[in-house]
Amino acid sequence: MPTAPNPPGPSDETTAPQVRVLLCDDHTVVRAGLRALLASTPGIDVVGEAATGDEALAAAAKLRPDVVLMDLHLGAGMDGIEATRRLVAEVPGTRVLVLTTYDTDADITRAVEAGATGYLLKAERPDELFAAIRAAAEGRAALSAPIADRVLERMRSPRAALTDRERDILGQLAHGLGNREIARALFISEATVKTHLVRIYAKLGVDTRSGAVAVAKEQRLIP
Amino acid sequence: MPTAPNPPGPSDETTAPQVRVLLCDDHTVVRAGLRALLASTPGIDVVGEAATGDEALAAAAKLRPDVVLMDLHLGAGMDGIEATRRLVAEVPGTRVLVLTTYDTDADITRAVEAGATGYLLKAERPDELFAAIRAAAEGRAALSAPIADRVLERMRSPRAALTDRERDILGQLAHGLGNREIARALFISEATVKTHLVRIYAKLGVDTRSGAVAVAKEQRLIP
């Protein structure tokens, strides 16, 4: 770390140099707004902008920011999830902080699975954002309160982790097939189908096939 | 077979060169049966077989058949609908003729939406199949009688014209509720719920609640 002539923060962490941030959002006005907001924030430096996933990858590779502020919806082309996945894979040392307007379970879990360090909503208070950026720069998880609630809820019922076979069953289920038909389609016995279904119910937090289909469609577990 | 290359015949079958057909069915015996059946049919040439959607895509890209005979249920992996969708998208000039044992409204409409040129049942008479293959090769629609009936029926009742109440029921259904719970939630009797469900099934072309949820989610009939 070179000598950092940063303004003396009233807080104790004078150690923090400058957090270098890359903005990624397809809306120009949003990027401009964030840039203005962060410009007046000591300790945070916006070093670049990107409007698409590809631009974000290129810019991150070149600029090596500490944190990428990533919107999930980037219009056409690569979405924020995919961009996040590739960023964490291809640009080590850079943390991705998802900043979006959507808070669906599906988006949150997919972002986390993609390797996002944090996730917060654009509706959050600015100082929440500042804190999250600093946290992300240090590799600490940064989830805003409503997001944290959902994540914890999700943790309580360890859903998601469907096995390949369970996904097969779910796929047939979404076609409205009965247990016997699913069994025949997958060349297994009806008993096995029922066994899988019970596990699927547990993982998805439901207790009926209709509920399973609904959750599966919602979380894009099924095409 | 005479390799007569006479292009413009007035109206005889001498005009038809040879219709090149690719079979796609996960059951080996079915493929063998079709191959044998079609081998003895003048004007039709089976140029390849595929047991899965992936195989069908690869084979079609290589062989460039005029018609792909596609079963809808291909066991695990990509189903016939998805395979059809990708075939019409990725292998231009090749027509997909769905040949299956199922005749549910959902399957038919999904197949047609996926771009199938025709749809007929395995229970059909062989000459129906021959005619359908030749029709498909020329790009003409080929629907066997029972299928045509259903399609017309569907056309008569234009959209999935669900009533408000039926949409209510569907919404509760998508939460995985049972009939009794739906009844309580909407302040009606269980019997009424069942009545609505029967109508919903008819309109959506399914016969199970899971199927109804799947179709409803697909067509965005419910949030």
Place this chain on the structure above:
DNA sequence: CGCGCCATCGACCGATCGGTTGAACGGGGT
């Protein structure tokens, strides 16, 4: 005023589902 459509309810039946317990096998990881 009929006529059709929608919504409501009741009763019945067989088929299917949801849930449980118990068991077996093979592959991966420590």
Place this chain on the structure above:
DNA sequence: ACCCCGTTCAACCGATCGGTCGATGGCGCG
């Protein structure tokens, strides 16, 4: 080598669903 996990299967039971009769009342429409 051991154990966990995924996958497979069997048998059983009560609850629920799917399908089918039938019936009533309200509502708009020509």
